[in-house]
Amino acid sequence: MSDDFLSRLHEEPRPEFAGRLDERLRQIGARGHDRRLVPASLRRGAPAFAGALLVGALGFAFTLEPVRAAAREFLDLFRVKRFAAVPVDPQRLARLAQSGLDLKTLVGEQVQVVVAPQPPVEVASPEAAAVDAGITARLPAVVPPGFEMAETKLSRAAEFRVRIDTAKLGALAEAAGADEIEIPAFWNGATIDVDVPAVVAVRYARAGEAGGGRRDDGYLLLQAAVPQVELPSGFDLATLGRLGLRLAGMSAEEALSFSRAIDWRTTLLVPVPVQGGTFREVEVGGRKGLMVIAQPTKVTLAEAAGPRPRPRAILLWSTDDEVFALQGPATNAGANVLEMAESVR
Amino acid sequence: MGGVRLLEWLVPSVPAEAVDWDAVYREELARVFNYFRYRGFERATAEDLTSATFEKAWRARDRYRKDRAAVSTWLLAIARNVAVDHLRRRRREVPLDDAQARDDATPETLALGESQVRRLRGLVAALPDRERELLALKYGAGATNRAIATLTGLSESNVGTILHRTVGALRGRWDEGGRT
DSSP: OOGGGGGGOOOOOHHHHHHHHHHHHHHHHHHHOEEEEOOOOOTTTTTTTHHHSSSSSSHHHHHHOOESSOOOEEEEEEEEEEEEEEEHHHHHHHHHHTTTOOOHHHHHHTTTEEEOOOOOOOEEEHHHHHHHHHHHOOSSOOOTTTEEEEEEEOOOOOEEEEEEEEEHHHHHHHHHTTTTTOOOOOGGOOOEEEEOOOEEEEEEETOOOTTTTTTTTHHHHHEEEOEEEEEETTTTTTHHHHHHHHHHOOOOOHHHHHEEEEEETEEEEEEEEESSEEEEEEEETTTEEEEEOOOOOOOSSHHHHSSSOOOOOEEEEHHHHHHHHEEEEEOTTTHHHHHHHHBOO | OOHHHHHHHHHHTTOOOOOOOOHHHHHHHHHHHHHHHTTOOHHHHHHHHHHHHHHHHHHHHHHHTTTSSHHHHHHHHEEEEEEHHHHHSSOOOOOOOHHHHHTTHHHHHHOOHHHHHHHOOOOTTSHHHHHHHHHIIIIIIIOOOOHHHHSSSSSHHHHHHHHHHHHHHHHHHHHHTTTO
16 A cells, blocks of 8 residues: 655755754754753652751661761761752652561661751741741742742751661662672761751742642742761761662662762752652752752542642752752743742842 | 663763764754644644754753664654643644645645645544554654654554554545545
8 A cells, every 4th residue: 555645745844944943953052951850759748848858768868868977087078069859769668668678667776866856836037037047048039929928937957866787778788689789897886967957938828828828829938057967987978879779769780870970978869759740950040959840649638639739840959058949839840930049039 | 760760861970872963953853843744733833843852852962872762763752742742732733724834835835736735734634643643753754663662652563553544544535535
């Protein structure tokens, strides 16, 4: 059967169009590449920023959190300068748990709460919260039309002490099938103090909806002092990080390549469940930030029966002194959130 | 697993595969453009969507992995996403109308006769979405059945069967209406 007739619709692109596009592509090539990151999703309503600072994925517990020296020999300094997304496969963690690995026990028994985290408390103003948090309040000059500041909350600092048990880390590595990772014996017994800084949260809601409104409609700006991590001399974050990446589901090769490529001393990993959504690197005030566009999952029966939640944009960035996260409805791929973030002064 | 994709996106030190991107542009421009045309988009829209496809690809080209797919297949995967995004925004494809068809006059259509081209486009536009998509990939973009299977998730034999049936039906309708 001849299908020649179908080729008759074939056209050559107009030369002027081809020329324009060629020029445009050369400009893109000359300027460098935007970097759209991995599809992923965040849980709606979860304090993503706090989640990044707290123990988001157990495998990352030692590497992701702000850690302060608990002993005199803690010398190396970790300072967050950028963020990177790491997809975590919740089903894999569930399978590990079903196979008898109790991650919570393995890690939890090694964690001592020094200063317990408290529920966020409402405070009079961002400035008042910032004083308590030991930072300078920075607020957006640009707020989406119809929105106004609704409330400010402060999550006070918390502290944890983690004692490394190499036998249990070895068990984790075995469970993850990560027998290529060798846990140094001298780590055993080392303690790390985890210091979660106070977080100031400023919520913006539609005028007249300060106490309510749709959960996926408002904006939430979080800010905290830059987490700093002091590590024992000779402590290899990359090794521990690889273990976390393997638990999250990466292959040995992927975890090794990632581990080699990332600067563990300046990059805060953001563990994200592997689902729909996109990440991309953006610039906020000349600094690199991480934009996440996530389609929230429905979390309650009432919400499940309602309209599909709107995608959320979550933007993470840092300055010399502070780290920020801004959440809001994702309009134009998060352009609204980026514009608001750019105006934070 | 997401980690695979993560690595492509997050590891800037992994060098991009050695690809002659100038050659890719020269060789793939018409294929991508015709994919959109066969999908039923008017020429101006097809140009916009083609631009969007190449711009996305160029920004992400250090993520391209030769060992995963041919660059043409990779570009078509991006093109399909661009089309889906566009349709989601527009909710419907723009049908060809007389005024637009006049704007679409090209040396090829003039040689064949505008009315015939318009009629053939109408026959293609009337196909169900899946059949039109496969046709656009096969005859617009010149993709192989294997590449189409990769892109669509259908089996290669299924792609062949659907295309055979679709082309046969189109052929019948084309012949029924005469060629002049």
